Amino acid sequence: MAVNTSQLKDQADLLRRGLADLHAEDFELASLLDAEVSRQHRTLSLVSSSCAVKPRTLVACASALVNVSAEGMPGKRQRAGCENVDLVEALAIRRARELFDAHYASVQSHSASNAIAQVLSALLEPGDTLLGMAHDHGGDLTLGSPAVFTGAYYKAIRYGTTADGLIDYAQVRHLALAHRPRIIICGASAYSRVVDFERFRAIADEAGAILLADISHIAGLVVTGRHPNPINAAHVTVTCTHKQLGGPRGGLILSGRDANTKVPGLRSTFSRVLDQAVFPRMQGAPAVNLIAAKAAALGYARSPAFDACMGRVRTLADAVAGAFQAHGYDVVGGRSENHTVLIRLQGAMTGAIAESALEHCGIVVNKHRVPGETRSSLVTSGLCIGTGSMAQRRLDTEGGRQVIALVCRLLSSVTPLGEQDYQLEPVACEQVRSEVQALCARYPIADYLEG
Structure with a gap:
């Protein structure tokens, strides 16, 4: 099918105009949207339901349909x-x-x-x-x-x-x-x-x-x-x-x-x-x-690039499960055969504390209930880690192990004061945040979006 370059240009112009109008006429909303883009680029998402969409998908979302x-x-x-x-x-x-x-x-x-x-x-x-x-x-x-x-x-x-x-x-x-x-x-x-x-x-x-x-x-x-x-x-x-x-x-x-x-x-x-x-x-x-x-x-999803990304999802899940076990954590089910790794937290640490402390240092995770759970779903005793976003960033297995090492190091510097309150060592947080920034720069999500 022949591509109508004139119509494509009209669509591109319309999208550019929309962005310009939003920044000029509703700066409050535009700055919030810009802040979210920045957050996604500078944080490591380990959320099992998280992934970035290709520009073509964003364009379709914003289409005249x-x-x-x-x-x-x-x-x-x-x-x-x-x-x-x-x-x-x-x-x-x-x-x-x-x-x-x-x-x-x-x-x-x-x-x-x-x-x-x-x-x-x-x-x-x-x-x-x-x-x-x-x-x-x-x-x-x-x-x-x-x-x-x-x-x-x-x-x-x-x-x-x-x-x-x-x-x-x-x-x-x-x-x-x-x-x-x-x-x-x-x-x-x-x-x-x-x-x-x-x-x-x-x-x-x-x-x-x-x-x-x-x-x-x-x-x-x-x-x-x-x-x-x-x-x-x-x-x-x-x-x-x-x-x-x-x-x-x-x-x-x-x-x-x-x-x-x-x-x-x-x-x-x-x-x-x-x-x-x-x-x-x-x-x-x-x-x-x-x-x-x-x-x-x-x-x-029918492309070789998507297939390669799903391959990384699996190899990273194996690496993540192994890294948590090497740090002494119980991986529910013993290993991963898909993209998720569910871990049981140690001691007084709760999912709510771990989620909050890690996010404060640039790593986004999901708290989750585990078998035999006694805490509420707002607190939990576990974390559910997913490898989708790491795969999109093209992390290799060593990069995945580095991420889990950062998670474990940060959790070891947290002192629980209850089910949701805690103290976090400022120096440890800054060190982890700095290393997260370095990993984000080394494995930019922009490479996936532009590839």
């Missing part, structure tokens, strides 16, 4: 003026299907949480039973916690991990046969080992349940072949597009071989009831500019 209201599906809109929106959404759907080897894809969900809510609304009645992973054992809050909709509107039963930190498949089977849930959800936010989707499907089939897989945290590893793909094991798969895929905040709903089969107990197929659950049941007009950004990210 934001001006279009497009309730409905491609070719079946409630409003006129959607000819280009239809093509953009069809492109995003095609790329999602090809990338995940899916028969069905919906790209309108505003987030993975929305996608899960939409799937459950299509397949469950209020009060129905679902089985999901407990948050203390690595599960996401959306998978059955009483604090969110899954626990509020449905009867949520939760499974956990063994003493070795592995999913307790025997417990999953026992609970599934005892409670006969309508849906079993396999997915986690802080589980560092490979998920056996085929084993989950066998349990679901035995219990007469539908299997829903949430791969938000491992989607990049899945599409590059570094983690098993659940598309044909699960009846339905959901993911977000902003954690590993480097896209905008948004969700995808996918289905493989079961897409065109009838939902047990219903007359319609999975693909039909899922479409209807997104629109009109749960969501109005989609954010079509974000659908374009999803298409951009899904396109980049």
